[in-house]
Amino acid sequence: MKVAIKTLLIIVFSVTTLHCYAQKNNPFKPKVVYKSDDLIVTQISKNSFEHTSFLQTDDFGNVPCNGLIVSNSNEAIVFDTPTNDKSSEELIKWIKETLHCKINAIIPTHFHDDCLGGLKAFDNNNIPSYAYFKTIALAKENNFPVPKNSFRDSLILKVGNKNIIAKFFGEGHTKDNVVGYFPSENIMFGGCLIKEPDASKGYLGDANVAAWSNTVEKVKQEYPNVKIVIPGHGEYGNKKLLDYTINLFKTK
Template structure:
């Protein structure tokens, strides 16, 4: 991917994915019609794009540095009245800064709180930026423990099991991709953020399983299906969003 051109995936209103490209960082990348007014996609920099996936719910996609092969990772910005919530920070503090600026100046809904869905770097790298701005960062007690053990930035607010945060439910389904993989459920839109606990439809394997619990993962997926039967859109940590079939697809990849 060149520095002049970023290609992103746009989710159309019928949940079909189509390519969209822009060469103008910081300007709207698409004007696909959605229930909300205004552009549905923005390119913030060559390694950050944001696109509306449902009313009030935006997917941010950040690219890693060369060490990880410019690998894309998904997170969310969720509107919450006059403010918003940030789910996962991207791969670097700089990316987090850009996301906070976009939420404040373009979306006009500054981030009031954030969530890290597990302890890996694509979920936690920007925590210091949030802490410096007095924005609380929520994570599981195990995320705090694991981030500390691995020398990663640490969430400032911890909990176990489940809790409500504004318009979303945070839920721990059990171990899978990691011991601390957290789900984010936005009931109003039917969007379930599975993070790295869920694989995208094109995935041929489970990817990084260094911290995975393969024995526990199937039961954790079943708890997810039981807990969120109304999920209509499921967003993986990497790759294209889909529907509830991504849960079954992930199950099929577990040996």
């Protein structure tokens, strides 16, 4: 009888230990938390969400375009607008009404319309916009919506009591592409500087192909603990996206 009880206790203890270990080591399971014809929001960690909208292009068809929302203590910061004002209004409404967050900032990561095409909607909602100084110059030059506040090299903003970072590492997809980072969850928004595995080189009309690999090498060195990397287009993943992009543009 004593042996049976002892064996049962060992089994219960082992199962409980394994369950706790599994819970502790299970990565967050991503889930779509909002979906319409124009916008998809996917929760990828406790406080981070990928937003995906769509851009009709001549060369690549109807292209899904990603951005990042980070939230903390009823505040949020958004990297890249959805592709137009309608989708942006939809996203702003979802953040306010579902996340119950005040949006502290919108940060377009370069000057193309898949990054700032919906900026007017953020302006209309009195949401401050921040961009690398070259992004502002290129937006003006191309008659695109223009972010209100500029920074040089890097920007640190608060979302609740956590920091986010936007930083320029060098040219690649464009002369002005910056990378967003949320250190508390080790999540990177690489934007169009970073490619999903098996992606082509994509649109190169404003690119510096020769500098691209070296720029991403710098990103990789700066954030060695990154867990999730979101590219401008396609599926998010881990730091393998950085390696893929480095190799894709490496000079032979």
